[in-house]
Amino acid sequence: xxxxxxxDEHLVEEFLQGNLAAFEELxxxxxxxxxxxxxxxxxxxxxxxxxxxxxxxxxxxxxxQWRGKATFSTWLYRIVTNTFLDDMRKRKRRPLVAVSLDxxxxxxxxEVTREFPSTDPGPEQEYLQRELQQIVLxxxxxxxxxxxxxxxxxxIQGHTYEEIAQITxxxxxxxxxxxxxxxxxxxxKLLEMEQYVALVRQK
Amino acid sequence: xxxxxxxxxxxxxxDEELAPDEMKEVSNHLSVCSSCRQLLAEFKREQQILRxxxxxxxxxxxxxxxxxxxxxxRRPSAIRFFVPxxxxxxxxxxxxxxxxxxxxxxxxxLNRHHGAPPEYRIAVSENPEVANDPSExxxxxxxxxxTEKLQFFDLNQKADDLVRLTATSDNSLQRRWWLWSSSLxxxxxxxxxxxxxxxxxxxQEQTD
Ligand SMILES: [Zn+2]
Numbered sequence: 001x002x003x004x005x006x007x008d009e010h011l012v013e014e015f016l017q018g019n020l021a022a023f024e025e026l027x028x029x030x031x032x033x034x035x036x037x038x039x040x041x042x043x044x045x046x047x048x049x050x051x052x053x054x055x056x057x058x059x060x061x062x063x064x065q066w067r068g069k070a071t072f073s074t075w076l077y078r079i080v081t082n083t084f085l086d087d088m089r090k091r092k093r094r095p096l097v098a099v100s101l102d103x104x105x106x107x108x109x110x111e112v113t114r115e116f117p118s119t120d121p122g123p124e125q126e127y128l129q130r131e132l133q134q135i136v137l138x139x140x141x142x143x144x145x146x147x148x149x150x151x152x153x154x155x156i157q158g159h160t161y162e163e164i165a166q167i168t169x170x171x172x173x174x175x176x177x178x179x180x181x182x183x184x185x186x187x188x189k190l191l192e193m194e195q196y197v198a199l200v201r202q203k
Numbered sequence: 204x205x206x207x208x209x210x211x212x213x214x215x216x217x218d219e220e221l222a223p224d225e226m227k228e229v230s231n232h233l234s235v236c237s238s239c240r241q242l243l244a245e246f247k248r249e250q251q252i253l254r255x256x257x258x259x260x261x262x263x264x265x266x267x268x269x270x271x272x273x274x275x276x277r278r279p280s281a282i283r284f285f286v287p288x289x290x291x292x293x294x295x296x297x298x299x300x301x302x303x304x305x306x307x308x309x310x311x312x313l314n315r316h317h318g319a320p321p322e323y324r325i326a327v328s329e330n331p332e333v334a335n336d337p338s339e340x341x342x343x344x345x346x347x348x349x350t351e352k353l354q355f356f357d358l359n360q361k362a363d364d365l366v367r368l369t370a371t372s373d374n375s376l377q378r379r380w381w382l383w384s385s386s387l388x389x390x391x392x393x394x395x396x397x398x399x400x401x402x403x404x405x406x407q408e409q410t411d
Contacts, residue, residue, distance in 0.1 A: 023273070027266060037288065052261060053269045056407070060273050065407070082408070101230070112402040129255065136252045154218070155253035161220055176215055183214035183246060200248075 008072035040152045045143045055080040081153040088145040147182035292395045296388045
């Protein structure tokens with residue numbers, strides 16, 4: 001059977017009939033997106049690996065209850081964010097460790113490289129961009145988990161407001177006001193960081 | 204629309220998620236207000252930085268680890284979730300109940316086949332004054348040498364009175380004990396079941 005040509009829904013059907021390879025195919029379709037979401041939410045490699053695996057395990061255990069209520073991917077991302085928010089509530093007082101500039105991070109090629117590879121032409125421009133990315137990630141890690149979720153879904157994962165509403169199970173009005181407040185909160189955090197203000201002025 | 208109102212709308216203006224008339228009002232304001240234009244540029248820059256983050260992929264061993272974890276477990280249904288948990292809980296409570304009963308009433312178990320309450324030994328006196336001593340309830344008397352309680356019966360007493368007497372004392376206490384300990388077990392069982400239900404619901408909510 002050619003699993004690669006099947007839709008997510010058909011793969012789920014296959015899996016429910018006992019075909020484990022169908023589950024593996026689903027994992028290979030979504031592992032990058034899921035891991036990236038987990039990594040940007042939990043801010044470090046160990047927690048992200050755990051969170052992403054935990055989410056897929058929950059999917060594995062409860063695929064039978066899915067029954068096409070949402071699209072498979074929406075449901076999957078919802079499990080990631082719900083699991084994340086649940087973990088955050090459990091360890092309220094333990095703050096996240098933000099990624100450091102020199103943190104190595106696996107890329108799509110399976111190679112472990114530095115978190116911020118070069119993209120820009122000039123080395124100075126590139127350095128500036130990397131510094132800014134680092135500072136914004138630090139500020140993002142300090143936001144309330146609810147804000148971090150919507151900003152990550154919107155700006156890093158690139159979901160539409162409608163998709164975010166389905167993933168978070170909030171109505172669209174709530175999504176709008178939450179994203180709006182999250183942007184304002186991020187900005188407030190950034191303005192408190194002297195390094196950011198200095199870099200932006202320089203630019 | 205003043206600058207303060209516009210500032211509140213800019214985060215959504217950025218994504219073109221305002222209502223059409225609001226979009227129009229904000230752009231009108233932006234065309235005449237450079238400080239709000241500046242603010243919009245800053246919001247845009249922050250969004251741009253987030254969008255420019257390099258894509259991230261799981262470490263090389265990640266998928267193999269996941270599949271290993273997957274193979275080590277089975278999919279739970281409500282039955283698979285509750286039956287083993289509640290089954291073991293109930294079994295443990297039952298053992299506790301039986302053990303405490305054996306401990307508190309060992310004599311009951313040992314003596315029940317002889318039909319005599321454990322604290323008493325049935326004695327027979329032909330002297331009715333001894334048998335019906337009013338200072339002791341039910342004609343029970345204590346042997347001062349052995350502190351053993353002796354239960355005297357008037358031989359004229361009817362047979363069914365005798366049966367009733369042997370059935371009371373220890374037995375009523377025993378019945379109360381069973382009632383209390385089993386209600387305690389029931390409460391503990393319900394608490395445990397409630398806890399498991401809470402866990403089960405949480406698992407469901409996260410995946411719902
Ligand atoms: Zn203005």
